[in-house]
Amino acid sequence: MRDVDETILAPDALVAVGIGYAAVTRDGAPMYEAECGDLEHAMSVRDAEAMAAAEPEHDWRIHLVGPLDDRHYRRGTDGRWKIYRRGYGLS
Numbered sequence: 001m002r003d004v005d006e007t008i009l010a011p012d013a014l015v016a017v018g019i020g021y022a023a024v025t026r027d028g029a030p031m032y033e034a035e036c037g038d039l040e041h042a043m044s045v046r047d048a049e050a051m052a053a054a055e056p057e058h059d060w061r062i063h064l065v066g067p068l069d070d071r072h073y074r075r076g077t078d079g080r081w082k083i084y085r086r087g088y089g090l091s
Contacts, residue, residue: 009045009062009073009081016042020066020090024048026058049079065089 015034016022022034024043031051034042045062052060052075060075069089073081 006071007083011044011046011049013045014039014042015045015048015062017064017066021063022065023063024051025061025063026055045081053079067091
């Protein structure tokens with residue numbers, strides 16, 4: 001079994017959670033919020049990067065908050081989304 005590295009979001013990862021809250025924010029304002037459980041129409045990190053690359057002077061973040069885990073990523077100047085906070089989710 002392979003360990004999953006969750007410190008950097010892969011471009012093909014979805015900005016979505018089954019139950020909870022998932023969003024892309026720019027300077028703290030939501031630019032995209034996923035519908036709870038709608039994985040079929042969810043934005044990918046690649047899509048979020050395309051939005052962020054068009055306005056790189058802003059603070060872009062991805063928030064994934066599920067029942068037992070929450071992860072928060074910030075866009076770096078290299079276009080990678082690196083984790084900056086992790087918590088216990090909605091529990």
